[in-house]
Amino acid sequence: MKTQARSNNLWLDAFKRLVRNRMSMLALIIIVLIVLMAIFGPLLSPYDYTRQDLLNTNQGPSLEHWFGTDELGRDMFSRILWGARTALAVAFISQGISFGLGILLGSIAAYSGGWVDNAIMRFADILMSFPHLLLAIFVSATIRQPILKSFYGVYDRTGWDIFRNTVFIDYFIVFGALAAAGWPWAARLIRGQILSLREQDFVAAAQALGARHWQIIRAHLVPNAIGPIIVSFTAGFGDAMLAESSLSYLGIGIRPPGASWGAMISESLIGWRLHPHLVAVPGLVLAICVFAFNLFGDGLNDALNPRSKVR
């Protein structure tokens, strides 16, 4: 009971600190807007994001098309809304997989110790020594072909209609590539948290009092470790979005006609002097979005770990 009250207080304090930080509140508002955009935007937007109008290409902003139209006459605003969905999905799911794997492997490593710990952390070390984006590029370049091939095989054998659609394979490959590069960091973070908490007095005391493993985990480790995890989970969002745009630029991200901000930028790069808005709009939205997530991550960090100011 007592620890419950203590942790409630901690969360309340953190929340107060967060609200007091004007910059992170601004960032939060932007993030909420983007999330709402991503969820409801495509439903509300008057145009289909793939609908082309070859008679009205490269239009500037107008009342009918708030952000103008792109090189195929598609409504830029609708594509930006869809792009928000892509960006958030990529960020959320790739971070989710990274942290899911990281939490699992990190805690296994911390709790088992010995050779299991050694093996997992050596593997994580190896992956961490790859430059982050380079590993993502490498993974997506190598796994794309075999995955697509086996996927075709599934359709050929089953004839099931759902296997005709390979668009989500793109997303899957992008998620997978980013997560493969991301999980070792999460695993190291979690393992470190658990190990340092185990040394703390109150955990030792609880252990001495005969508390069970899972009780200790639930009562002490989870509330204490969750702060840094949330911080680094959020902080990684911006990087994941940038990484997705880079993969799209390199031609190994989301394929046409799918809409992602990175793909929108790279598809329009050739005509940027004639139609600068086609690059500027997705570029600006991407920048604002990444900036908001980074800022919010900082704010969360300050709020949850008031002593350490370092991300």
Add this chain to the structure above:
Amino acid sequence: MRLIVRILASCFVLLGLSGISLVSAQELAEEQVVKLLLRGKKDVVHPSAEGGDGRHWLRVTMLAPFNLDAQGNMVPSLASGFEKSADELEYTLSFYEDAVFSNGKPITASAVKEAWEWGVLSENLPGWGGLMSIFRKIEGMQAVSEGSSTDAEGLVVIDDHTLKIVLNERVIGWENALASYMAGVFDVSGDVDDIDYWRNPVVSGPYLFNWDPDTGAITLTQNPNWWGEPVTLERIEFQVVEDPQTRLIAYENGEVDVIKDLGDLLDQIKVSHPDELVAIPGVGFFYLAFNNQLEPTNDPHIRRALLHAIDRRAVFQALFPNHPLTDSILQTGTQCANPEFQISYDPDMARTELSQSGYGNAENVPPIRIQYWADINFWGRILTAYQQQWQDNLGLRVELFGVDNYDTPNFNLQRDSTAPTINDPSEALGVFAASDGANAAYQSFAASPELDALLDEANTLASTDTARCELYRQIEERLLLDETALIPQIGIPYNWVVKPYVQGLETSLNQDINWDQISILEH
């Protein structure tokens, strides 16, 4: 009857020289240097594998027997002329007697023979055939290419300056092969299998060739042992910049004198620099090639449905209005070309074809996979427009692939281009219709045996025979509308963008530049 073709060099050279001297009296710039930006780094620079940007330096470094002028006529280069036998199976070339390599060694008929025999070796050729695509009909060349022989019987050294070429089959217009940059001659007695040889190869033309394989930069400087008419330009510098806008900005900023635009910025440059464009002619074209070994495009109904369901005219008008849309395989400039011929946009017809196919309706058709290589800004854009129209008009699912490996048999359609070096319908159509044509293997499309037979029949007719063009047009029509081996897209959209002070720049069907006739004005 013995057909004699002899080309007189002197009048051309005189014309060129008088043009230059007229200007030079006025205002020749002190520094005769040209800087040029290109796309795409060269990984290999020997002529026999050349299919792209190399043609402009090959013309003045590793000389082919002949050149083309702006009108497509053959003019002497390494050879002064040739004679053709009445059966068009034997060509006798006469080389200039004073011709020497840049190391001073005389260029003899056997040196030419050896350079070509090295060039056709299969390990020196690109996938589409390179030099072999024009030399495969030379007696014994196939064996040399495969490595089972070292001597092509069809290349007969008569004396030091005379070479007889014997074909195993008549090819109308084959002499064009002798004016191809792929037949360029270099001194093969060096260590040509070592990449370092190609940094400074021993050349036959007015300019020495210096290549940096790491940067792709190429510098041409005057060859002190040059045996022909003197040239004006002292140095020509090529550099590689991938991004078209950066190339244009460098040009606008006065850092380079010439850039090549591959159509990426054509619409923009037409507005900003309309007077500095020099259109590059060509009888080649871009197309989407069908694979008829793979479901569902092994069904001709599906191919025809895809062909008629897209409004190519409207798409290009909207996306790239300055690009020359084409409906044909035989382009204007090739004999028997039919400028009237059009492929109709007819969604109803397309739907009928779909319903007649083995699949019955769109639901049963597996997804159609298209490889457009890495060109997202141009072909990616066009194919996205088609993708929508195929979806709207037929309900077909089409998937687009950019960067991928060379696993081309996995794609139903792929973006490609071709330009017949031998500018004749037999060659231009043979790529698609002949059973040994490049498309059968490379793009996995086998035309029907009837078409192959029809082609053979047409190829035996004399070039003056009126039935010949009728046959070729019939083949072309069947290839496009019945068998549907391809969907034609655009002709060559390439342009040089040239500063006004670069005097006398001309280009030819070889898409090269007459560097030997250019001078720089004071500016």
Add this chain to the structure above:
Amino acid sequence: MLQYFIKRIAQLVPTVLGVIFITFSLGYFGPGDPLKHQLGERLPSDPAQLERLRKHYGLDRPFHVQFSSYIGKLARGDMGISIVVQSKRPIRDMLGKALRTSVQLGGAAALIIFVLGIPLGILAAYRKNTWLDYVIVSLAALLPTVPPFVLAPLLLILFVLQLKLLPASFGWAGLFDSRAILPLIILVIGPMLIVVRQTRNSIIEALTQDYVRTARSKGVLEHKVLSRHVLKNAMIPVLTSMGFIISGLLTGSLFVESIFGIPGFGKLIYDGLRAYDYPLILGTTLVGTLIILASNLLVDLLYPFFDPRVQFG
């Protein structure tokens, strides 16, 4: 010291082997037939001939045999041959040439990052929560949110066509040519954020420490407090971020070098990817990783000079 050095190198060996194992096995099970990649378009269609070629290249051998022969080749410095068209160039030579350029570019960028980033971080820390702090921190945070492939055209228009200050950057004419300026700017922007933020935060933290307060109360001049007490402690986290910075520079060079046509390491990665030149992709990934490992090792070796509490041993 030497003992520590040897020990750290020895620890690296299994990591490097692991890296090679991962790259090799992804390549082995990944992108299909290596023969197809080796020969590209010239793959023969005759199955019997294919089988002969498989034997010739040793591709019919089991995985572990192929892997150990690959390791053996690597040990002799043989990284295979580029399959792009048929230049037949050894990848080792290509990498060697490319690195010569990229090390200059990346080294200069790293220097700028530290020389500019650390003072900016100190300034922001000392003027904490003033407009100067806000400007520095938000600029450092905002600029890296623009991807390099958007920044490059923007800067080209601004500096070349509008202000006419610089030539259009293409190619590589050495570090001290004006063409290196734009690539450097773009390369520096990304990792700069890490250094500015790291410096600012750790200096703010150091300023609250007792020894700083003691020194100040004793009347030690502020710049001496900074150089003697604050900086030394604050530099450790900055040093630790070296790995990130190198990683950021490597990634940045991929875009910058391909956009500006600089024949360096990043351009090689890009070329390999565009042409699907598998041996080249493998080689560049491997070398990129070795660079990161080497820089981490360097940081470990530099630690004791900054933090007396860390001992070699």
